[in-house]
Amino acid sequence: MRIAILSDVHSNMEALEAVLRHAGRGGALDGMWCTGDMVGYGAEPGAVIGRLRELEAVCVAGNHDLVACGKLGVEEFNPSAGKAALWQGEQLDEDERGWLASLPLVRIEGEFTLVHGSLRAPEWEYLVDDEAADAQFERQTTRYSCVGHSHLAFDVTEVDGWPEFTDRGDDETVALGDGKLIVNPGSVGQPRDGDPRAGYILYDQAAATLTWHRVEYDIKSAQAKIIGAGLDTWLAERLAVGK
Ligand code: ZN
Numbered sequence: 001m002r003i004a005i006l007s008d009v010h011s012n013m014e015a016l017e018a019v020l021r022h023a024g025r026g027g028a029l030d031g032m033w034c035t036g037d038m039v040g041y042g043a044e045p046g047a048v049i050g051r052l053r054e055l056e057a058v059c060v061a062g063n064h065d066l067v068a069c070g071k072l073g074v075e076e077f078n079p080s081a082g083k084a085a086l087w088q089g090e091q092l093d094e095d096e097r098g099w100l101a102s103l104p105l106v107r108i109e110g111e112f113t114l115v116h117g118s119l120r121a122p123e124w125e126y127l128v129d130d131e132a133a134d135a136q137f138e139r140q141t142t143r144y145s146c147v148g149h150s151h152l153a154f155d156v157t158e159v160d161g162w163p164e165f166t167d168r169g170d171d172e173t174v175a176l177g178d179g180k181l182i183v184n185p186g187s188v189g190q191p192r193d194g195d196p197r198a199g200y201i202l203y204d205q206a207a208a209t210l211t212w213h214r215v216e217y218d219i220k221s222a223q224a225k226i227i228g229a230g231l232d233t234w235l236a237e238r239l240a241v242g243k
Helices: 013-023 045-054 063-068 079-091 094-101 130-139 219-228 233-241
Strands: 002-006 031-034 106-109 112-115 144-146 153-159 162-167 172-175 181-185 198-204 209-215
Touching: 002 013, 002 181, 013 045, 013 198, 013 209, 013 219, 045 079, 045 094, 063 079, 063 094, 079 233, 130 153, 130 162, 130 181, 153 209, 181 198, 219 233
Parallel strands: 002 031, 112 144, 144 181
Antiparallel strands: 002 198, 106 112, 153 162, 153 181, 172 209, 198 209
16 A cells, blocks of 8 residues: 655645645545645645645645635734735635535554644644654554644654654655654645755555655746735745745
């Protein structure tokens, strides 16, 4: 079984299609998981939702998804992100908003728990430090968990009872073992680790490995759509620098 693990697609169709092409090179995918923020920031929320639904992706809701479907307000967003988040909802039809609203915050798939931020605060927490990782390990009932939200690609293991973060770049593979593990595939549609290429994880169930990948995509086209939609130009500019 080959499963693509995606997060933070953020309405970026170019990046999503590039990831799907890349993930499909080794044969058909048996599944796809998406740890939230399918929409937000980018120009094509409806197209991204349509594609993920067509692929029967297993998804959890992120903060941007909850704003777009009206389940969350924009009080905790910065002004430009808030404006873009509301714009996203306006582009969607009733059916698409209903699909977002139906998504759970947490779901368990085999040995993995999927959640956008963290199990302590699914919509909001950036799991990027030892304290947050400890809290996740405490709440995690499966051996492994997958998060998103920070748009950073990494894993966390427990070494002598302490969490240890390791950044993961292109083509890095980790073998799944007996110990607890937290992984973040990075962001498909808006990477923030200085590498503008779309990030995702390929999970090979038979081999029990996870491989992080980075995939080039047509950034200029995604930028042109953001500008064309009248969204904040910074949302287009940041795609080129991966910040
Ligand atoms: Zn996000």
